[in-house]
Amino acid sequence: MIFGKPPTVTCTKMQTVPDVESILTLVGFFRPHSFLEIGINYGETAKMILDYASWMDRYVGIDVTEGYKTPLDAQRNEVPKIPGQMARGDSRLTLIVRPNGSVDVTPQEIGKVDMVLVDGDHSYEGVKRDTLLAESVVRNGGVILWHDYAYVTDVHLFIDERNNIRQRTCLIQGTNLCFEVIRE
Numbered sequence: 001m002i003f004g005k006p007p008t009v010t011c012t013k014m015q016t017v018p019d020v021e022s023i024l025t026l027v028g029f030f031r032p033h034s035f036l037e038i039g040i041n042y043g044e045t046a047k048m049i050l051d052y053a054s055w056m057d058r059y060v061g062i063d064v065t066e067g068y069k070t071p072l073d074a075q076r077n078e079v080p081k082i083p084g085q086m087a088r089g090d091s092r093l094t095l096i097v098r099p100n101g102s103v104d105v106t107p108q109e110i111g112k113v114d115m116v117l118v119d120g121d122h123s124y125e126g127v128k129r130d131t132l133l134a135e136s137v138v139r140n141g142g143v144i145l146w147h148d149y150a151y152v153t154d155v156h157l158f159i160d161e162r163n164n165i166r167q168r169t170c171l172i173q174g175t176n177l178c179f180e181v182i183r184e
């Protein structure tokens, strides 16, 4: 826990409990009205965020179509058969599923959002590209979260390089989650 008391998370498939608790805590703290998740997978985290954030108006989830070959071999078995499946019943969700996922999506299609979770292609080039996309859609004063800092070397490298220049990215201790408040 980083601050406050997050809703109780019992178990998750794609994320660890401390990671999801931290995401929900940040959502509770920053109160985003709109959220973009790059790499929504089956929508497990999306559903937890949407169930918790009753004030949220819009949630955009991006993923790839079945059969997509991820640049990292280790991610090949993550590609979902039905992207966003668990959150599809929520009318606030807009799903964008494309053959190459976020590569095929323009900032205009997403619109401005208050918070972004970068959790798609974990290759160095993928995180870099998705961060550029995140920066182009997040509002001034909004927040970008990155998942898998501790697990994936490329994500780690990208965040460390970014932080060496800007020194604005925080790692939540005991989790794989980093975040940064984006201000001009």
Ligand SMILES: C[S@@+](CC[C@H](N)C(=O)[O-])C[C@H]1O[C@@H](n2cnc3c(N)ncnc32)[C@H](O)[C@@H]1O
Binding pocket: 014, 015, 037, 038, 039, 040, 041, 042, 043, 044, 045, 046, 062, 063, 064, 070, 078, 079, 080, 100, 101, 102, 103, 119, 120, 121, 122
């Ligand atoms: C680690 S999983 C994401 C877990 C999800 N965020 C959650 O919390 O449940 C990574 C996801 O990124 C997707 N992905 C890989 N490359 C992508 C791309 N270029 N654009 C969008 N999604 C991508 C994969 O298909 C997979 O669903």
